[in-house]
Amino acid sequence: MADIYRALADETRRALLDELLQRDRQTLFELCSKLAMHHDLTPSRQAVAQHLDVLEAAGLVHSERSGRYRFHTIDTSPLVGILDRWPPRKAEQ
Amino acid sequence: MKLDVVSIFVDDQQRALDFYTRRLGFTVSADVPLGEHRWLTVIDPDRPDGTQLSLEPKGHPATGPFTDALIADGIPFCVLGVADVEAEYTRLTALGVTFTQPPTAMGPVVVAVLDDTVGNLLQLAQRVD
Numbered sequence: 001m002a003d004i005y006r007a008l009a010d011e012t013r014r015a016l017l018d019e020l021l022q023r024d025r026q027t028l029f030e031l032c033s034k035l036a037m038h039h040d041l042t043p044s045r046q047a048v049a050q051h052l053d054v055l056e057a058a059g060l061v062h063s064e065r066s067g068r069y070r071f072h073t074i075d076t077s078p079l080v081g082i083l084d085r086w087p088p089r090k091a092e093q
Numbered sequence: 094m095k096l097d098v099v100s101i102f103v104d105d106q107q108r109a110l111d112f113y114t115r116r117l118g119f120t121v122s123a124d125v126p127l128g129e130h131r132w133l134t135v136i137d138p139d140r141p142d143g144t145q146l147s148l149e150p151k152g153h154p155a156t157g158p159f160t161d162a163l164i165a166d167g168i169p170f171c172v173l174g175v176a177d178v179e180a181e182y183t184r185l186t187a188l189g190v191t192f193t194q195p196p197t198a199m200g201p202v203v204v205a206v207l208d209d210t211v212g213n214l215l216q217l218a219q220r221v222d
Contacts, residue, residue, distance in 0.1 A: 027167020029206070030194045037199045045166065068164045069193050
């Protein structure tokens with residue numbers, strides 16, 4: 001849980017979560033293409049793999065080996081901890 | 094100069110031949126027995142003078158780790174141009190072909206990625222004008 005803030009503190013990792021929210025089970029190749037096409041982000045594949053590792057360590061992404069391929073899927077459940085800690089409250093003006 | 098033959102490394106030449114001809118629609122261009130393996134190439138039947146694709150056995154020890162690493166990360170070995178990716182996706186899925194990426198708009202192209210059953214991923218691409 002401690003890693004979640006660091007995981008979210010990076011533009012590329014937030015973009016990866018945006019793309020994974022669109023569809024489960026995406027390969028590293030597909031995610032790299034989408035970072036380039038949709039976000040104008042062109043890190044190396046190695047760098048994207050490392051970003052996915054950080055997201056996975058924070059529990060925000062699950063990677064699953066399926067036959068000969070590896071797919072990545074989003075898991076937003078760790079985000080609930082943030083709202084539990086700071087539930088929505090609007091300042092009274 | 095002309096790009097005459099490109100090679101793709103396959104787990105099994107006979108299974109590769111079945112997939113590339115019966116599923117994808119290529120025809121055999123050369124099939125020459127060479128001891129344990131064959132010199133085996135396929136070609137687009139509409140372009141008999143086009144580039145041949147050699148279905149190359151994984152004889153070299155580096156080829157297995159190479160293709161395994163590409164397929165694990167979803168990286169296609171080559172790109173096949175098609176008129177309609179969505180139609181090919183529907184047709185090939187009905188034939189039991191596995192896709193690692195369904196048709197996806199990527200700027201000037203629509204792409205999809207499929208498994209050739211012999212150790213490689215192939216990208217289908219359709220230009221959108």
